[in-house]
Amino acid sequence: MAAIETVGLTKQYGDLTAVDDLDLTIEEGEVFGFLGPNGAGKSTTINMLLDFTRPSAGSATVLGYDAQDEADAISPRVGVLPEGFDIYPRLTGRRHIEFAIETKDAADDPDAVLERVGLSADDAARPAGDYSKGMRQRLATGMALVGDPDLLIMDEPSSGLDPHGIREMQELVRSEAETGTTVFFSSHILEHVEAVCDRIGVLNEGELVAVDTIEGLRESIGGGGTMELTLADSADAFRDAVGAVDGIADVTVSGRTLECSIADPAAKAGAVIALDDAGTTVRDVRIEDVSLESLFTTLTNGGDDPGGRSTDETESPAAATPEVAE
Numbered sequence: 001m002a003a004i005e006t007v008g009l010t011k012q013y014g015d016l017t018a019v020d021d022l023d024l025t026i027e028e029g030e031v032f033g034f035l036g037p038n039g040a041g042k043s044t045t046i047n048m049l050l051d052f053t054r055p056s057a058g059s060a061t062v063l064g065y066d067a068q069d070e071a072d073a074i075s076p077r078v079g080v081l082p083e084g085f086d087i088y089p090r091l092t093g094r095r096h097i098e099f100a101i102e103t104k105d106a107a108d109d110p111d112a113v114l115e116r117v118g119l120s121a122d123d124a125a126r127p128a129g130d131y132s133k134g135m136r137q138r139l140a141t142g143m144a145l146v147g148d149p150d151l152l153i154m155d156e157p158s159s160g161l162d163p164h165g166i167r168e169m170q171e172l173v174r175s176e177a178e179t180g181t182t183v184f185f186s187s188h189i190l191e192h193v194e195a196v197c198d199r200i201g202v203l204n205e206g207e208l209v210a211v212d213t214i215e216g217l218r219e220s221i222g223g224g225g226t227m228e229l230t231l232a233d234s235a236d237a238f239r240d241a242v243g244a245v246d247g248i249a250d251v252t253v254s255g256r257t258l259e260c261s262i263a264d265p266a267a268k269a270g271a272v273i274a275l276d277d278a279g280t281t282v283r284d285v286r287i288e289d290v291s292l293e294s295l296f297t298t299l300t301n302g303g304d305d306p307g308g309r310s311t312d313e314t315e316s317p318a319a320a321t322p323e324v325a326e
């Protein structure tokens with residue numbers, strides 16, 4: 001059974017198609033990164049999965065249940081970290097966790113949950129209204145983890161976290177996945193997605209423009225990346241030998257160094273062999289894969305332009321705020 005499956009899922013706001021005919025399957029136990037520039041439709045998709053907003057067309061199942069007709073069966077098994085999570089300012093962190101435990105009728109130990117998300121006993125005793133953004137994010141994550149959900153849906157989980165917190169979040173996501181939890185998280189911070197996801201889907205202007213592993217995506221846009229080879233001899237005499245290798249393009253020479261663009265990952269070994277055959281010794285090799293940043297830019301035509309879309313934005317509800325069913 002797929003953890004999430006959408007078929008032709010579409011959301012229209014007036015003339016704006018926020019999510020356009022989305023077909024997506026996420027398997028159980030997978031860590032899936034849902035990537036896209038601002039306004040791409042990530043939160044709208046999440047809101048439809050959680051029945052916070054109704055699709056204009058298409059359907060979705062979550063943990064085998066229809067996201068709209070059987071939402072009551074889904075919610076106890078899903079942990080949600082909404083974008084822009086609203087805290088109750090006067091309640092302590094601990095009380096928030098206790099509240100989540102009561103609501104989900106779970107048996108978690110609040111202290112264990114707080115520890116898991118890196119909130120100390122002192123922090124937990126303070127009103128959440130005094131928390132920093134990162135502490136609020138930790139608290140929201142703790143609330144999402146209550147009840148050992150089968151599916152974690154996280155909207156921008158690293159928002160507000162410092163580098164240490166981001167690493168902890170990544171470890172937490174991986175350890176949840178190791179226990180069989182499916183993790184679906186949206187982000188536009190590419191490195192975070194790269195660090196933890198089995199696969200990513202890239203949404204652009206409401207349309208799914210790619211779904212693959214990061215490696216697969218790199219290959220699909222032509223491998224990419226560069227290789228720098230430092231030789232024992234002056235590199236100029238070996239430019240042609242390496243340039244003749246299939247999958248190597250744009251060779252530039254500087255002293256004993258050759259820098260090659262890689263169009264096919266298999267060309268890396270081929271280049272080293274060709275240089276050896278040509279009679280020189282390769283002293284050092286540095287490979288730089290195409291960055292996820294440039295991959296993202298390629299897939300989203302710049303990535304920073306939610307424009308081209310209608311501007312009749314009214315409100316963009318956070319996942320925490322269910323929209324009145326239309």
Ligand SMILES: Nc1ncnc2c1ncn2[C@@H]1O[C@H](COP(=O)(O)OP(=O)(O)OP(=O)(O)O)[C@@H](O)[C@H]1O
Nearest residue numbers: 013018037038039040041042043044313314315316
């Ligand atoms: N309630 C609403 N009414 C009108 N338009 C909306 C509403 N909610 C979202 N939209 C529009 O739908 C599009 C997708 O928004 P969404 O919040 O899903 O994007 P996102 O990918 O989550 O963006 P971000 O990364 O900035 O959070 C945007 O153009 C947004 O303005």
